[in-house]
Amino acid sequence: MNTLESSNQLINHLDAPARKLILKHSDELLLSTGTVLGQPGDANEYVYFPMNCVIALMLQQNEEKGMEICLVGREGMLGVEAILGVNESPYLILVQNEGSVLRIATEQLMKIIARHPSVEQHLHLYAGVLMQQLAQSSLCSHYHAVQARLARLILMFRDRLHSNTMQLTHGLLADMLGVRRVGVTKAAGALQKRRILRYARGHIEITNEGALEAISCVCYATDKATYDTNLIE
Amino acid sequence: MNTLESSNQLINHLDAPARKLILKHSDELLLSTGTVLGQPGDANEYVYFPMNCVIALMLQQNEEKGMEICLVGREGMLGVEAILGVNESPYLILVQNEGSVLRIATEQLMKIIARHPSVEQHLHLYAGVLMQQLAQSSLCSHYHAVQARLARLILMFRDRLHSNTMQLTHGLLADMLGVRRVGVTKAAGALQKRRILRYARGHIEITNEGALEAISCVCYATDKATYDTNLIE
DNA sequence: TTCGCTCTGTTCGCTTGCGTACATCCAATG
DNA sequence: CATTGGATGTACGCAAGCGAACAGAGCGAA
Numbered sequence: 308m309n310t311l312e313s314s315n316q317l318i319n320h321l322d323a324p325a326r327k328l329i330l331k332h333s334d335e336l337l338l339s340t341g342t343v344l345g346q347p348g349d350a351n352e353y354v355y356f357p358m359n360c361v362i363a364l365m366l367q368q369n370e371e372k373g374m375e376i377c378l379v380g381r382e383g384m385l386g387v388e389a390i391l392g393v394n395e396s397p398y399l400i401l402v403q404n405e406g407s408v409l410r411i412a413t414e415q416l417m418k419i420i421a422r423h424p425s426v427e428q429h430l431h432l433y434a435g436v437l438m439q440q441l442a443q444s445s446l447c448s449h450y451h452a453v454q455a456r457l458a459r460l461i462l463m464f465r466d467r468l469h470s471n472t473m474q475l476t477h478g479l480l481a482d483m484l485g486v487r488r489v490g491v492t493k494a495a496g497a498l499q500k501r502r503i504l505r506y507a508r509g510h511i512e513i514t515n516e517g518a519l520e521a522i523s524c525v526c527y528a529t530d531k532a533t534y535d536t537n538l539i540e
Numbered sequence: 541m542n543t544l545e546s547s548n549q550l551i552n553h554l555d556a557p558a559r560k561l562i563l564k565h566s567d568e569l570l571l572s573t574g575t576v577l578g579q580p581g582d583a584n585e586y587v588y589f590p591m592n593c594v595i596a597l598m599l600q601q602n603e604e605k606g607m608e609i610c611l612v613g614r615e616g617m618l619g620v621e622a623i624l625g626v627n628e629s630p631y632l633i634l635v636q637n638e639g640s641v642l643r644i645a646t647e648q649l650m651k652i653i654a655r656h657p658s659v660e661q662h663l664h665l666y667a668g669v670l671m672q673q674l675a676q677s678s679l680c681s682h683y684h685a686v687q688a689r690l691a692r693l694i695l696m697f698r699d700r701l702h703s704n705t706m707q708l709t710h711g712l713l714a715d716m717l718g719v720r721r722v723g724v725t726k727a728a729g730a731l732q733k734r735r736i737l738r739y740a741r742g743h744i745e746i747t748n749e750g751a752l753e754a755i756s757c758v759c760y761a762t763d764k765a766t767y768d769t770n771l772i773e
Numbered sequence: 774t775t776c777g778c779t780c781t782g783t784t785c786g787c788t789t790g791c792g793t794a795c796a797t798c799c800a801a802t803g
Numbered sequence: 804c805a806t807t808g809g810a811t812g813t814a815c816g817c818a819a820g821c822g823a824a825c826a827g828a829g830c831g832a833a
Contacts (some may be wrong), residue, residue, distance in 0.1 A: 366675050368758065372683050376675040391668035392661055393770055397675070397762075428625055434667065435624035441674040442599050442609040442630070448682035449718050450605050452789075476810060485682050490790065492811060508799065508810055525601060529630075537626055685819075709780060723820065725781060741780055741829065 314358035315409060316382050317433060320538070325423045332419070333411035338362075338402045340474065344385070345400035351393065353410050354386035355379075360406025361467045363483060364398040373399075374448065374485030377437065378460075380467025382534065387434045389413045390420065403479070404468060432537055439533045443526050451524040453486050454494035458523035460484060461504070461513065466531075471513040498522070547591035548642060549615050550666060553771070558656045565652070566644035571595075571635045573707065577618070578633035584626065586643050587619030593639025594700045596716060597631040606632075607681065607718030610670065611693075613700025615767065620667045622646045623653065636712070637701060665770055672766045680759040686719050687727040691756035693717060694737070694746065699764075704746040731755070 318326055338344070338360055347367070355362070361380045367373035376398065379385050388396055390413070420427045447456060460483060464473050477491040484491065498504040503515045503522070513519055520527065551559055571577070571593055580600070588595070594613045600606035609631065612618050621629055623646070653660045680689060693716060697706050710724040717724065731737040736748045736755070746752055753760065 364675075366679050368679060368683065372679070374679055374682060376678055388668040388671055391664040391671075393665065393668035393672070395769075397672060397766075431624040432626065434671070435621040435626035438621055438624075438667070438671055438674060439626070439630060441671060441678065442597075445609055445674065445678040445681055446599050446601060446605070446607055446718070448678055449607060450601065478810075485679070487791065488811090489792090489813085492813090496812075506811095533630075536628075711780075720821065721781090722783085722822095725783090729782075739781095 314381055315356040315384075317384055317429065317538075318356055318409070320429060321423075322425055325419065325426045328419055328423070329411060329416070329426075330409070332415045333409040335407055336410050337407050338405060340402055340405045342402040343400065344402060345396070345398065347397045347399060348395055351386055351389035351396055351413055354384060354389055354413050354416050356384050356409040356411075357381055357467075358407045358409065359468070360402060360408060361404040361464060362408075363401045363403045364396075365401055365483070366397060367399055372485070373482065375460075375483035376441070376444065378403075378463050378467065378483075382467065383433060383437070384430070386413065387430075387437055390416065390430055391434060403475070403483075404464070404473065429538075436533055436537050440530050443529050443533075447524055447526040448485065451526070453484065453490045454497065455522060455524040456484050457491060457494045458498070458519050459527040461511065462519060462523055462527050465513060465516075471516070473511050474509055475511050476509045547614055548589040548617075550617055550662065550771075551589055551642070553662055554656075555658055558652065558659045561652055561656070562644060562649070562659075563642070565648045566642040568640050569643050570640045571638060573635055573638045575635040576633065577635060578629065578631065580630045580632060581628055584619055584622035584629055584646055587617060587622055587646050587649050589617050589642040589644075590614055590700075591640045591642065592701070593635060593641060594637035594697060595641075596634045596636045597629075598634055598716070599630060600632055605718070606715065608693075608716035609674070609677065611636075611696050611700065611716075614702075615700065616666060616670070617663070619646065620663075620670055623649065623663055624667060636708070636716075637697070637706065662771075669766055669770050673763050676759050676762055676766075680757055681718065684757040684759070686717065686723045687730065688755060688757035689717050690724060690727045691731070691752050692760040694744065695752060695756055695760050698746060698749075704749070706744050707742055708744050709742045 318329060344362065357380050359381060361378060362385055363375045364377040365373055366376045385400065420430065457480060460480060464475065465471060477495060478488045481488040481491040495504060495506060499506060503518045505512045505514050551562060577595065590613050592614060594611060595618055596608045597610040598606055599609045618633065653663065690713060693713060697708065698704060710728060711721045714721040714724040728737060728739060732739060734751070736751045738745045738747050
């Protein structure tokens with residue numbers, strides 16, 4: 308990897324001096340699936356920019372009730388609230404797919420932000436986008452059926468991994484959607500019967516992307532549009 | 541009203557020079573119930589600081605499916621995304637309870653933010669708090685029963701109005717919760733039977749606050765704690 | 774006073790998802 | 804090769820909320 312480049316879209320979008328500065332002050336870490344990057348109440352000491360891994364922010368009400376609030380990959384960052392000045396976050400931060408991240412101390416990033424308005428602007432814009440996506444998720448989890456939400460979630464993984472295959476069990480997907488494992492098995496089974504997915508023992512392959520997008524709820528397209536409109540020029 | 545004071549908590553928290561500046565550049569508007577302050581796609585031209593009115597951000601998927609995403613009163617502001625640089629918002633912005641707001645041009649507020657780090661810090665912190673509350677709402681609308689969510693919503697109105705009585709019909713509450721009017725009637729009826737509420741034709745009175753808080757979902761307390769921890773010293 | 778509109782109460786069958794339990798099947802490990 | 808643990812398939816009754824429809828009740832306007 309060239310030190311002036313990164314596989315993270317947010318960082319790549321910055322001008323060269325700023326990007327260089329961030330890379331200089333950050334470490335590259337390899338995270339394996341299942342790693343707990345943070346727990347409710349942990350201080351927001353670091354900010355992470357995923358490169359090729361996928362990280363889920365899980366909000367738990369108790370042992371039984373919990374759900375994925377935000378799925379972060381190369382398109383985003385982890386620690387938005389930190390750069391807005393919030394010290395602690397309520398999330399269980401789970402690495403759902405192994406890969407590397409750039410880690411930078413929040414304090415350090417704040418200094419860079421203070422000196423580089425372009426960095427500040429872009430990251431704040433990302434925060435704004437995230438807020439709209441959170442709002443959309445609220446509506447989604449309330450109204451949309453498991454199958455549509457499952458389709459959306461799988462597509463989100465695809466986008467973040469740039470791959471039509473992924474390692475995810477029904478159980479994990481159920482945890483993220485906040486539904487029973489059985490519910491995912493049923494929905495996924497229906498999709499497999501229609502040859503839209505193929506899966507076995509934790510390995511999932513999308514075999515018909517178009518159909519999967521058609522089945523996913525609007526929220527998938529809405530989120531994408533929100534991101535693209537604001538963050539891609 | 542003293543020109544150096546405001547009934548809005550965010551503004552009141554600022555240091556005197558900053559507060560004075562904001563008040564100088566803002567207009568006070570009286571908004572009546574039912575006013576549409578903005579629609580999906582509208583430019584974020586102004587930022588509003590409610591003083592004694594309550595404003596709901598509604599996200600609509602279509603004519604039938606929609607819900608309240610955020611309820612704003614004297615404790616907050618309307619236009620957080622704007623100060624993060626987002627130009628448009630997807631919300632239908634509805635005045636749910638008449639009262640006055642301070643309105644300031646986004647551009648003007650941005651200038652003040654640029655010159656007053658304390659303002660920037662406080663408003664960004666509010667943005668961070670809002671993100672956590674949005675996450676909580678996502679979990680809430682997915683898991684919690686109508687009655688608990690109704691209790692929470694009524695308590696949120698109480699807090700923003702500083703009053704145990706309010707003007708709200710079952711239909712309006714249903715729209716905000718994203719459920720049928722009948723669902724609200726049932727839940728509210730049960731609460732009235734237990735002498736926790738009293739209501740008639742759009743007028744609601746809380747007659748047992750403690751019980752109402754006990755019935756409301758955790759999200760009410762969680763949101764409050766998030767706000768207080770971050771924004772009250 | 775009467776009409777009309779809004780607000781509230783109640784009912785119907787229906788669908789989705791829940792909680793639980795158990796059966797099967799595959800892969801890794803010894 | 805046999806065992807074991809994780810992943811998936813299927814079934815059951817149950818509860819919450821849905822969509823639709825209609826009835827009564829109160830308030831304001833004519």
